[in-house]
Amino acid sequence: MMNKYKKITLDGIIFNNPTFILVLGTCPTLGLISSALSALEMGLAVIVVLTLSNMIISALRKLIPNEVRIPCYIVVIATLVTLIRMVLDKLLPSVYEALGGFLALIVVNCIILGRAEAFANKHTVAESAVDGLANGAGFTIALTVMGVICEFLGKGSLFGLKIMEFSIGLFGTPAGSFIVFGLSICAFTAIIDKFLRAKRVKANRLARENLLGAAQGSVPAEKEVKA
Amino acid sequence: MTTKEFFKSTAFKCIAVLLSIVLICGILLTFCNALFFVSDEERAARAVAKVFPGEEVTFETDDVNAKYSQASGYTVNRAYTMTGEHQGEYLVEVVGKGGYKSGTVTCWILASAVAGDVANPGSFTGIEKVVITDNQKQSFIGYITEDALQQVIDGQNNEGFSAYSGSGVTTGATFSLGAIVSAMNGAKTYIESVYCGLANPYESWTASSMIDRTTTYTVSGDTVTYSIVTVSNSPASAFTITVVVGGDKKISEFTIVTDGSTGANYSSNIYTGFVGKDAAFFAGIIGENGENDTNSNYGANGIATGATKSNYLCLSAALFATANYDTAVAEGGNA
Numbered sequence: 419m420m421n422k423y424k425k426i427t428l429d430g431i432i433f434n435n436p437t438f439i440l441v442l443g444t445c446p447t448l449g450l451i452s453s454a455l456s457a458l459e460m461g462l463a464v465i466v467v468l469t470l471s472n473m474i475i476s477a478l479r480k481l482i483p484n485e486v487r488i489p490c491y492i493v494v495i496a497t498l499v500t501l502i503r504m505v506l507d508k509l510l511p512s513v514y515e516a517l518g519g520f521l522a523l524i525v526v527n528c529i530i531l532g533r534a535e536a537f538a539n540k541h542t543v544a545e546s547a548v549d550g551l552a553n554g555a556g557f558t559i560a561l562t563v564m565g566v567i568c569e570f571l572g573k574g575s576l577f578g579l580k581i582m583e584f585s586i587g588l589f590g591t592p593a594g595s596f597i598v599f600g601l602s603i604c605a606f607t608a609i610i611d612k613f614l615r616a617k618r619v620k621a622n623r624l625a626r627e628n629l630l631g632a633a634q635g636s637v638p639a640e641k642e643v644k645a
Numbered sequence: 646m647t648t649k650e651f652f653k654s655t656a657f658k659c660i661a662v663l664l665s666i667v668l669i670c671g672i673l674l675t676f677c678n679a680l681f682f683v684s685d686e687e688r689a690a691r692a693v694a695k696v697f698p699g700e701e702v703t704f705e706t707d708d709v710n711a712k713y714s715q716a717s718g719y720t721v722n723r724a725y726t727m728t729g730e731h732q733g734e735y736l737v738e739v740v741g742k743g744g745y746k747s748g749t750v751t752c753w754i755l756a757s758a759v760a761g762d763v764a765n766p767g768s769f770t771g772i773e774k775v776v777i778t779d780n781q782k783q784s785f786i787g788y789i790t791e792d793a794l795q796q797v798i799d800g801q802n803n804e805g806f807s808a809y810s811g812s813g814v815t816t817g818a819t820f821s822l823g824a825i826v827s828a829m830n831g832a833k834t835y836i837e838s839v840y841c842g843l844a845n846p847y848e849s850w851t852a853s854s855m856i857d858r859t860t861t862y863t864v865s866g867d868t869v870t871y872s873i874v875t876v877s878n879s880p881a882s883a884f885t886i887t888v889v890v891g892g893d894k895k896i897s898e899f900t901i902v903t904d905g906s907t908g909a910n911y912s913s914n915i916y917t918g919f920v921g922k923d924a925a926f927f928a929g930i931i932g933e934n935g936e937n938d939t940n941s942n943y944g945a946n947g948i949a950t951g952a953t954k955s956n957y958l959c960l961s962a963a964l965f966a967t968a969n970y971d972t973a974v975a976e977g978g979n980a
Contacts, residue, residue, distance in 0.1 A: 478666075486659040490666050497670035501677055508681040511691055515779070573787060590787060 423548050430552025437560035438606040442528040446520045447561060448595045455577050457565030459513045460520060461558025463506070467498045468530050468557075469550035472538040474498075476546035479539045491534045492525070499524045529557060560602070568598050689725065695776050696736060696755050703729040704736065713838040717854060717938070718742050718877060719831025722751075724839070733757055734773065735836050741828030743879025743954075745820035748782030752825060754832040760840050767841035769833055772798045772806070775825065785818035789825065797826060805830040805857070807882035807905065819907060823879030830877050834858070846979070851968040852935040855961040857883065861980035862973050867892030869973045872902075872980065873962040878938075881905045881954040888919075888966040890973075895923045896963060906955040914952035915959055924967035927960055933968075935961045 436442045443464070450456045474494050475482075482490045503521055506514040514521065524530065533553055538546040569575055572590030574582040588594040651657055686706075693702055707724040714721040723738040734757045741750045755774040761767025775794045780786045797806050806829040808822045837843040837858065847853040847860060857874040864870075871888045882905035889898035899919035906912050930946050931937045938957050948956055 482662055482666075483655060483659045485655065486663050489663055493663075493666050493670055497674060500674055504677055504681040507683055511683075587785070587788075590785075 426548050427552040431556040435556040436529045436553050448592050451564040451568045451595045452590050454565035454569045456516050457561035461561045465554030468554040471495050472546035472550035473543050475534045475538040476543045495530050496525045564598050710839045713835050718827035721835045737832045739828040739831050741824035744783050744824035746782045750824040751779035752828045758836050762842035766843050769837045783821040786821050788818040820880050827879045852964045856965050863978040863980045871966045875958040878954045878958050880907050884958050886962045890966050890970050894970045911952040915955050916948045919963050927964035931960050
């Protein structure tokens with residue numbers, strides 16, 4: 419049971435990271451990563467909407483006919499986004515102003531609808547909630563990391579705090595965000611590839627040792643292979 | 646299909662489920678809207694808190710005077726009269742136009758002024774603070790520092806506020822700062838007109854939309870000499886121009902006293918052929934009331950482009966001077 423949730427979590431944050439691997443939610447990514455704080459705030463808003471929408475859609479999955487599932491998902495997601503906007507406008511107006519139009523655009527964020535269609539309508543409420551949290555966290559981490567890079571290079575600051583006078587204006591613009599986004603995808607993919615290759619090599623080596631061990635009558639390393 | 650079959654069909658189930666979800670969501674949002682509604686008073690209090698951080702202040706909400714709230718360079722959205730410790734100060738939310746890619750910058754501007762009316766006019770003292778709250782399309786708005794804004798505020802002169810003419814303000818966000826300067830000048834004009842009783846005396850004159858209240862003129866024989874102060878036209882700041890119009894209603898002298906263009910490159914592109922021209926010539930370029938502020942007619946009249954905004958201000962001044970010759974002679978001057 420725990421392995422299932424662990425897999426969902428690791429998939430959402432790392433192996434199927436919605437930003438770096440699936441390249442979803444590009445619009446807010448390019449629009450908001452010029453500021454680390456805005457990126458983090460957007461990520462947190464997406465976590466809330468994604469988790470709640472996944473849970474609601476999962477709970478209603480047996481009631482909603484297949485023919486009208488997409489309109490139903492959109493209505494649920496739009497309601498949640500409107501709700502978030504109301505709450506932020508009332509309780510956290512500075513966040514509401516910082517996110518601007520991108521907050522409303524969460525309605526059409528591919529990650530939300532994508533997870534509803536690909537995961538929530540096939541899994542239990544608890545699994546969908548974990549999936550929403552994990553994918554939201556993956557999106558948030560990706561945005562915040564790129565936000566830190568863009569803000570540091572573009573404004574010489576981190577989360578609004580001035581670090582240095584030197585800055586490169588390009589990285590404060592969507593064009594600079596695009597460059598950082600592309601390079602981040604390269605770096606993330608390279609790291610994941612390296613990790614998966616190392617894992618495969620290790621598995622192959624252990625399998626070979628098992629075969630050799632079995633052939634020579636020594637103790638097999640099956641447990642190690644399973645691990 | 647019978648009625649019974651319809652109620653058992655997938656179509657009915659789809660309609661029922663979809664409508665139910667819409668209905669439940671609608672009810673939820675209605676309830677939440679009532680719970681999280683942000684009133685105008687609360688929004689005003691938030692804005693005031695940005696201008697007076699950590700300070701308890703009192704104010705009265707004023708109706709925006711529609712007559713003075715709209716101009717080519719700005720729109721005044723809200724206005725408040727401060728009371729208590731900040732008596733004599735006015736807070737206005739102004740949208741400055743003419744930013745980068747024709748975008749806008751929204752600012753809250755706190756200004757002090759001596760109140761008055763037409764019979765006993767007051768005066769505009771100066772801007773105390775500018776807080777930028779919103780913008781459209783201004784990619785480099787982050788370059789506008791508080792120091793730069795303070796320099797603009799400190800540089801107030803007869804033409805109002807200027808970002809370029811000798812002010813030495815350099816930001817790297819020329820157009821955004823131009824929009825902010827437009828907002829500041831708009832706030833000044835609005836407060837002067839509404840609270841100080843200093844309405845523009847040229848309101849009823851022809852082509853006066855770009856002419857500032859501080860413009861003066863003298864009449865000597867059949868010659869009218871204007872000292873025209875224009876409003877700003879972002880990114881160009883206000884110009885002061887001496888225009889002499891003779892009895893033939895043609896310009897005999899056109900001297901730029903204060904150049905509001907953003908630099909030497911633009912100054913060299915300002916039209917120089919004003920002398921000898923009459924109102925019909927200028928109306929042919931920018932319209933009878935100066936309504937055509939695009940540069941579509943410039944090339945046809947031998948006016949180099951590259952200083953569109955400055956040229957429009959100079960042409961507006963020329964049109965104003967020539968088109969209002971008869972009115973000026975009849976009034977007899979005001980300098």
